[in-house]
Amino acid sequence: MKKRRKPAATAAPAGHAPPPPLNAAFAGLKGMQRELQTRRRAEAEAAARQRHDEARREREADMFRRAVGRVTPLKPNGRAERSLVPPPALPLQRWADDDAVLRESVSDEYGAEWLLESDETLSHRRAGLGPDVVRRLRRGHWTVSAQIDLHGLRVDEARDALGEFLRACVRREQRCVRIIHGKGLGSVNRTPVLKEKVRRWLTQKDEVLAFVEARPNDGGAGVVLALLKASP
Template identity: 50%
Template sequence: MADHDDKDEENRLFLDAVKDVRPLKPSRLYHQAPNPQPIPKQFLRDERQALADSLSDGYIPAHELESGEELLYLRDGHSPDILSKLRRGHWVVQAAIDLHGMVSDEARLYVAEFLAHCKKRGIRCVRIIHGKGLSSRNREPVLKHKLRNWLMQKDEVIAYAQARQQDGGSGAVIVLLKA
C-alpha cells in the first residue's frame, strides 16, 4: 500500500512541476536525420557468391581465335574489325585491374566484381593485367589461361585481345564491353 501512495505522490509532484510547460513549435532549423537504411548483409554475400559462381574454371569454349599464345576472342555476331581496332588501341582504356599475386579463386571473384562495376558505370574498354607467370610454378601464366575462359563466359564481353607492348604486352589483355 505504501508503494501505491509513493507512486501517486511522484505523479502529483511531476504534474505539478510541468503544469506551466508549453510544447515547442517545430523549428525549421531543427531537423531530425532519417534513420539509416539497414545494410542487407546476406543479400550482399549472396550477390558476391553469385558473381563468383558465374565464372567457371572448367568452361571450354566452342570457338575462340587464338594464334599461339596471343589471346584473341570475338563474340559471334560482331565485326572482325573490332578485333583489329582493339589490337591497335582504337579504344581508350577507361579502367584497369592487376591480378598479380592473387590465387585463382581471388582473381576470379575480383574479375567478376570488376566487370559488374564497369557494366554499372558504362565503361566500355578495360585492361586486365594477369602477369606472365614468371613467379609461378613452371613459369607458366596460370591466370592468363583462366582469364581467357572467364571472359568468354561473361555476356558483357564483346571481344578481347592481348595488350599492345606499351599496355602490358603478353601480361595483359584489353577487353571491350557492351555499351
C-alpha cells in the same frame, strides 16, 4: 362594532410572471458556487502540474550542465545549413546473389580455344561482331577507363575479383578496361597460371563483347584489353 374588511387581493399586471420562489433562487446560487469551485480546483491542479514539469526540466538541465561542463558556443559562420539527401539504396543482396551464381557458373576448365581468333595475340569476339572490333580494340580506339591488377591473388580470389570488377564497370558505363594478369614469371616453373584462366573466364562473361592481348608497349602478354557491353 363594525368589522374591518380585508383588502382585496390585487391581481398581477398582465404580461409579468410572478417572482420565483426563494428556495429555487438559493438552489441556483449553490449550483453556480459548486461549478466555480470545481473550475478553481482544476485550474489549481493544472498550475501545480505545470510547476512540477518546469521544476523537473530545470533539474534535468542542471544535471546535463554539470555532466558536460562549461561549453563555448560556436561563432556564427554565415553558412546556410542544408539537409543531406540520403543516398539511394544499393541492391547488396542482389549483387551477392549474382556473385554466387557467377562463382557457380564460371568454370576454370572451360575449353575456350575454339572461340579465340587464330592470330598471334589470341583475341576473342562475340558472335555477330566483325573482326574490325578486335583490330580497333588492339589499336587503342577506345580509351581505357578502368583496370584491375590480379597479381598475387589465388585463383579463386582472382576469379571473384574479376567478376565484381566487370559488373562494376558495366554499372559505371566503363566500356574499355585493362586486366593485368601477369606473365607468370614468378610462378612455379615460371608457368603462367592466371593468364590462361583469365582468358577462359572472359569468354564466359556476358559483360564481355571482345578482348585482345595488349600491344608490347601496353603490357604485352601480361595484359588483356576487354570491351564491355553497354549498361542496360
